[in-house]
Amino acid sequence: MRLFNTRTRSVEPFAPLRDGRVRIYVCGLTPSAEAHIGHARSFLFFDVLRRYLVYLGYRVDLVRNVTDIDDRSIEAARQSGGDWREIVGGYYASFQRSMRRLHVLDPDHEPHATAYVPQILEMIEELVATGHAYVVEDGVYFRVRSFPRYGALSGRNLDELLIGARIAPGEGKDDPLDFALWKFVKPGEPSWPSPWGPGRPGWHIECSAMARELLGEPFDIHGGGYDLIFPHHENEIAQSESLLPAPPMANVWMHGGLLLFDGRKMSKSLGNFEPLSALLDRHEPQAIRLLFLQTGYRKPMNFTEDSIDGATTALRRLLAAYDAFRAVPAGEAEGDPQGLIDEFAPRFFAALDDDVNTSGAMSVLFELAAAQNRVIAGGAASAAAAFMHQAMDLLGISPVQRSAPIEAAATVSSSFQVGGADYVVEAPQDVDAVLSDAAFARLREALDGAVELDGEPKAQAVELVIVARAQAKSAKDFARADRLRDALKAAGIAVTDLKNGASWTVAG
RNA sequence: GGCGACGUAGCCAAGUGGUAAGGCAGAGCUCUGCAAAAGCUCCAUUCCCCAGUUCGAAUCUGGGCGUCGCCUCCA
Numbered sequence: 325m326r327l328f329n330t331r332t333r334s335v336e337p338f339a340p341l342r343d344g345r346v347r348i349y350v351c352g353l354t355p356s357a358e359a360h361i362g363h364a365r366s367f368l369f370f371d372v373l374r375r376y377l378v379y380l381g382y383r384v385d386l387v388r389n390v391t392d393i394d395d396r397s398i399e400a401a402r403q404s405g406g407d408w409r410e411i412v413g414g415y416y417a418s419f420q421r422s423m424r425r426l427h428v429l430d431p432d433h434e435p436h437a438t439a440y441v442p443q444i445l446e447m448i449e450e451l452v453a454t455g456h457a458y459v460v461e462d463g464v465y466f467r468v469r470s471f472p473r474y475g476a477l478s479g480r481n482l483d484e485l486l487i488g489a490r491i492a493p494g495e496g497k498d499d500p501l502d503f504a505l506w507k508f509v510k511p512g513e514p515s516w517p518s519p520w521g522p523g524r525p526g527w528h529i530e531c532s533a534m535a536r537e538l539l540g541e542p543f544d545i546h547g548g549g550y551d552l553i554f555p556h557h558e559n560e561i562a563q564s565e566s567l568l569p570a571p572p573m574a575n576v577w578m579h580g581g582l583l584l585f586d587g588r589k590m591s592k593s594l595g596n597f598e599p600l601s602a603l604l605d606r607h608e609p610q611a612i613r614l615l616f617l618q619t620g621y622r623k624p625m626n627f628t629e630d631s632i633d634g635a636t637t638a639l640r641r642l643l644a645a646y647d648a649f650r651a652v653p654a655g656e657a658e659g660d661p662q663g664l665i666d667e668f669a670p671r672f673f674a675a676l677d678d679d680v681n682t683s684g685a686m687s688v689l690f691e692l693a694a695a696q697n698r699v700i701a702g703g704a705a706s707a708a709a710a711f712m713h714q715a716m717d718l719l720g721i722s723p724v725q726r727s728a729p730i731e732a733a734a735t736v737s738s739s740f741q742v743g744g745a746d747y748v749v750e751a752p753q754d755v756d757a758v759l760s761d762a763a764f765a766r767l768r769e770a771l772d773g774a775v776e777l778d779g780e781p782k783a784q785a786v787e788l789v790i791v792a793r794a795q796a797k798s799a800k801d802f803a804r805a806d807r808l809r810d811a812l813k814a815a816g817i818a819v820t821d822l823k824n825g826a827s828w829t830v831a832g
Numbered sequence: 833g834g835c836g837a838c839g840u841a842g843c844c845a846a847g848u849g850g851u852a853a854g855g856c857a858g859a860g861c862u863c864u865g866c867a868a869a870a871g872c873u874c875c876a877u878u879c880c881c882c883a884g885u886u887c888g889a890a891u892c893u894g895g896g897c898g899u900c901g902c903c904u905c906c907a
Contacts, residue, residue, distance in 0.1 A: 478902080
């Protein structure tokens, strides 16, 4: 596998530093506001990277931190009169839920900065002891000039930086480029005790301290958004490598391209974004996931809500093809299954090998979907289904649509998907009851609860209607069949007839 | 001003020396009780412009134009 390394500005072969273990640190969220879709893109990429590394047989340790104390959350608490912990906790919970809806797997460690104050202080003490940091009236600062390689990651030199740098009022640092490791407490602010006085950590030191604590140094991959290259990652390197006999602190530095909204970067200062959670309420999360997968992770990407519609269509087609493969009974046709699969699978994995080219990988899946008739005729349906399942799993697209053999299995198969979960359907007990008006009313009620994304769908009720409708159809009672379909539609369930049955989805 | 990226069909987008993936939209067709869905076919002689290197360039070099990002909190 090859990865683009910001440190060397080139794509290079990737190998773990030791033991087949890949240790990754991704700079996570500062939950002082609702997460936006740009955060989603970044974390989603590292999720795919991690899934692929696991597929390659590595043992992956992914750390994604939470900056739970910073100026903005303090300010938000001050304005609302609430507690900063509650504010941060609320935004974080919302973010975590959004990540799960997008099928971003939980990190192995999700350290909060405030839980690592001892480690942070220890590191600052080392930096003070070695002359890389100094104490002044408002805090402890890192002396940038003490680290000769400063600027290497972002390709800047100190004199250029100096032009734009300023010392803000109240900052007692020696050099405009120096940055805070520890900020002494101001009235009304949360604080922790330290050898130099109560205060709180500066932004950059937490990542250095937590990476060192949880992963050890050097570790394999350090990631984050493109906008973190400077100054955040530059500062991390300065802090960590000042204490390290042999740099680098991280072997590979990876940065995800930023997401633009209306051609502009989304940022907290511009405030030009909508909460991710709201967007996920309006669109199928997996479609958003697919949309990101169709663009290279390093490219800036202009996000428009309209583009999700196209991705939703594409996703449906992909899952329909998977369904078609699965619907073919095993051993039905003669052919060369392996030959057919070899047309696709190697190209899929080759794309991922090439700096996680998810766009190229996706295109292979679409080609396979388009070739479904040929693949099925060639007897490769089950092999194709297995490959697609594996491939979609790697990309975090859930193929949980599945066939549910029920009473009239010979003529009816139904598949469904709700909130990415898998459901089992029992044999229908009394189809005639479903056909009565009273039963409809009960069904409607049951289904009203079913359309909640993370709610427990009354899948059995839906399946009963599907069966009843199939029976009405085979009896040529189309009026009744339409009535059943309309009932489901009114309950937010869209039914689509297939060759030998029907599929249904929760309509958006 | 300094540094960096990008510019491929109506839209999105892969491709970094060998003759333009894929998705959406659009057109025609097949299937179909109806709805849909799905499938098939078509859709860039050409990759912002100009010059150059090469047997050969979207890909390399030089120049130009345009867009965006970083240089301040940011994924």
